[in-house]
Amino acid sequence: MSEDDDALMVRAAWFYYVGGLNQEMTAARLGLTRARVNKMLAEARESGLVSISIDHRRVGVLPLEDRLRTRFGLDFCISTPAFGFHDTSKQDSEVRKQIAFRAVGVAAANHLKTLLSENDSLTVGTGWGRTIEQMTLHLAGVRAPHARFISIMGSLTANNAYNPFEVVHSLARRTGGEGYFLPVPFIADSVDDKKVLISQRSVVKALEIARSASVCFISAGELTEESLLRRQGMISGTELESLRQAGAVGDTNGIFFDSEGRQVDHELNERTIALGFEELKALPVLLLIAGLEKIQAARALLRSGVVNGLIIDGDAAEALAALGE
């Protein structure tokens, strides 16, 4: 059924997007109702089956990008156009974030596409999160059979689309490459448990691959009740508070750092299963930042010296530039 359904979606997408038929015509040709076609098309876009791409080569480097690049000593900085959301009320905030995720996801996907087509074989490390998820959705039309995608951290318990497992799986499927991930929880229950977990043979092997990544895509989390980490129940309210006490301002892959980008001294950092800062420093790391909530964490992380490239949404870029040194 699912396969059948997929084929139908492809046909509908062809009729509508390539053929330029309207939804009514499309429905008639496929023997469906317009409402169904409408939903299928929406799903097709959402799932990344059809993807729109913009020939962005035509716009030069924005001055803002260059400013951020030099200020943080990066190899490159890519900013999406600013959407200019100042006016917005509280209720739109989810929508705004969603837009930022998508925009940065598209930009990141484009960048990854370039990397994949320029290098025959590539080992790509990835983090997790909604921005990363969007990146996987908008990566379309690249064949990279020799590419390897490896999660640089453990997995969530809930099986969300932004779970490392899903991320790696989706990337591998879309490119025809191979996907690897760490088959262990993201945050172990105790330091001793972590030792057991990371000593598993398959985990050791996966971590080895991760450490040899040609490039890593990571994102940052803010440290509030609204953060994804908190909402997913990966950390408790008490833990969050104690992290704050320890000076933490954000996390990447479950590693918590202070405003200077140093890993904080906290028990949680001992339980996280992911590549640490020292390991990341040895790799080319690209940081994806979407949303104003993230700029504190972004600045800290950029100061840490682990980041080599930044992909950020226009609004956050402006805010970050405006943040004092």
Added chain:
Amino acid sequence: MSEDDDALMVRAAWFYYVGGLNQEMTAARLGLTRARVNKMLAEARESGLVSISIDHRRVGVLPLEDRLRTRFGLDFCISTPAFGFHDTSKQDSEVRKQIAFRAVGVAAANHLKTLLSENDSLTVGTGWGRTIEQMTLHLAGVRAPHARFISIMGSLTANNAYNPFEVVHSLARRTGGEGYFLPVPFIADSVDDKKVLISQRSVVKALEIARSASVCFISAGELTEESLLRRQGMISGTELESLRQAGAVGDTNGIFFDSEGRQVDHELNERTIALGFEELKALPVLLLIAGLEKIQAARALLRSGVVNGLIIDGDAAEALAALGE
């Protein structure tokens, strides 16, 4: 102006397609009217600045494709979904053709994209026409700095978008590769003139590149008053008639052939400046067919032995399969 305009178009496209703002919002953000944004977006799609792509990998090989492939001894055959235009009245015929051109163009662009990303450097020969034009429009998001694009035929006098010059130029621009073309008319005024033209050094050099192409994309023309060749005034009504007398049923790149796919014995074939059948036979040749009008010519050309791969629209594929052996 044009550059400014382009940048505006890109920004509008970002807001609308990536950001998901509606046209009114987009207009407000850019300080324009909605009507203008609407037109800009339409232009952006038409010019190929934004392009939608469908992850076609999810549909398997259609039985029809396989039938055509084996029947004509091809390496591969790609068919777009059939749009199923039977019912249509005469006035829609231009619309129908346009849809077919686009569909085949998209499929061809996808194929070319794959080729470019799999081979680091590639020399791509191209013909001319509306299908080829569409192929260039839908080729987006590939960087292939080492690719070379070469027209395998002379140019038109009128500077249309489907002129070999434009085709090659567009391909080169979109991929960052290099474009070459034959700076001579497509059909010389006399056999003697042709001799002079093709002896020009730059022409000799370009033909040399063409003969070394890694792959050639060609299309076919039917031999009626409605054919592009005739409409562009490249051949006169009298010439068309005499070609018919000589047994010709179609052309590719201005070379006329009979229903068995043999070059007809006609003065025009002596005046055409393009790679001939013998030269094409030495190269991997992909034939693009869009529209029912072309199936006679397609069958003939497929019989000639010059074609290695076929990309065809679904309706024409059905009709071609139904045509007797």
Added chain:
DNA sequence: TTGACAGCGTTACATTTGTCAACTTAAAAT
């Protein structure tokens, strides 16, 4: 100078699309 002309804004209107609630069917679960 002036008149043709292209580009754009404004407004109005037709078409298309997105969405919802109520109803039907078919399969899955109990």
Added chain:
DNA sequence: ATTTTAAGTTGACAAATGTAACGCTGTCAA
């Protein structure tokens, strides 16, 4: 066998989109 669920259909409606008519303004060439 009956209840739940999931998925689709239908009809209706609001929102978004595509188009066209008209007038203003600046440019360019006669």
